[in-house]
Amino acid sequence: EAGVAQSPRYKIIEKRQSVAFWCNPISGHATLYWYQQILGQGPKLLIQFQNNGVVDDSQLPKDRFSAERLKGVDSTLKIQPAKLEDSAVYLCASSLVLRDYEQYFGPGTRLTVT
Amino acid sequence: QQPVQSPQAVILREGEDAVINCSSSKALYSVHWYRQKHGEAPVFLMILLKGGEQKGHDKISASFNEKKQQSSLYLTASQLSYSGTYFCGTVGAGSYQLTFGKGTKLSVIP
Numbered sequence: 001e002a003g004v005a006q007s008p009r010y011k012i013i014e015k016r017q018s019v020a021f022w023c024n025p026i027s028g029h030a031t032l033y034w035y036q037q038i039l040g041q042g043p044k045l046l047i048q049f050q051n052n053g054v055v056d057d058s059q060l061p062k063d064r065f066s067a068e069r070l071k072g073v074d075s076t077l078k079i080q081p082a083k084l085e086d087s088a089v090y091l092c093a094s095s096l097v098l099r100d101y102e103q104y105f106g107p108g109t110r111l112t113v114t
Numbered sequence: 115q116q117p118v119q120s121p122q123a124v125i126l127r128e129g130e131d132a133v134i135n136c137s138s139s140k141a142l143y144s145v146h147w148y149r150q151k152h153g154e155a156p157v158f159l160m161i162l163l164k165g166g167e168q169k170g171h172d173k174i175s176a177s178f179n180e181k182k183q184q185s186s187l188y189l190t191a192s193q194l195s196y197s198g199t200y201f202c203g204t205v206g207a208g209s210y211q212l213t214f215g216k217g218t219k220l221s222v223i224p
């Protein structure tokens with residue numbers, strides 16, 4: 001079974017530039033998550049989708065971050081404009097159902113904002 | 115609200131046991147445990163639902179005391195492969211959001 005795919009794996013941008021990350025979840029997984037993990041901390045949920053609907057985006061900085069999951073499969077997370085404090089690993093995860101189920105994480109995208 | 119993990123770090127010799135604790139100030143529906151090795155993605159270990167049941171995964175087990183809103187992860191006869199950072203994640207009653215703690219770094223040495 002193929003795992004969660006993410007691209008790019010690494011990205012370096014200057015502050016005020018924009019960047020986009022892509023995620024392809026495990027086939028058949030209805031729930032998709034985007035997490036931000038700053039060095040030395042646990043993953044922080046940014047947004048959670050159930051199929052193509054948003055379940056929770058309470059911690060997403062909506063003035064600069066946006067995410068979509070068209071057709072309930074792939075998802076894109078965008079940051080515009082980026083700030084220095086956005087430097088982190090962005091993890092995508094998916095699970096079969098909405099709650100009480102194992103989340104499978106992708107390899108992540110390491111973003112450095114200079 | 116972020117759960118609190120203790121200890122922050124622990125060093126073990128192969129074969130020794132360890133306990134990692136996770137506590138929350140809010141009513142919990144479930145507790146999740148993940149392990150993350152350096153430079154890799156977190157990997158699922160187990161989920162505990164309210165009801166106080168204990169679960170096991172090879173030589174790693176966990177308990178969940180819903181009244182105290184606490185969970186503990188038990189690692190017995192540690193192996194070098196157990197090294198990594200262990201995260202507990204909690205889901206509050208009526209919520210779908212998984213909130214992770216800051217992690218416990220476990221190092222197993224020969």
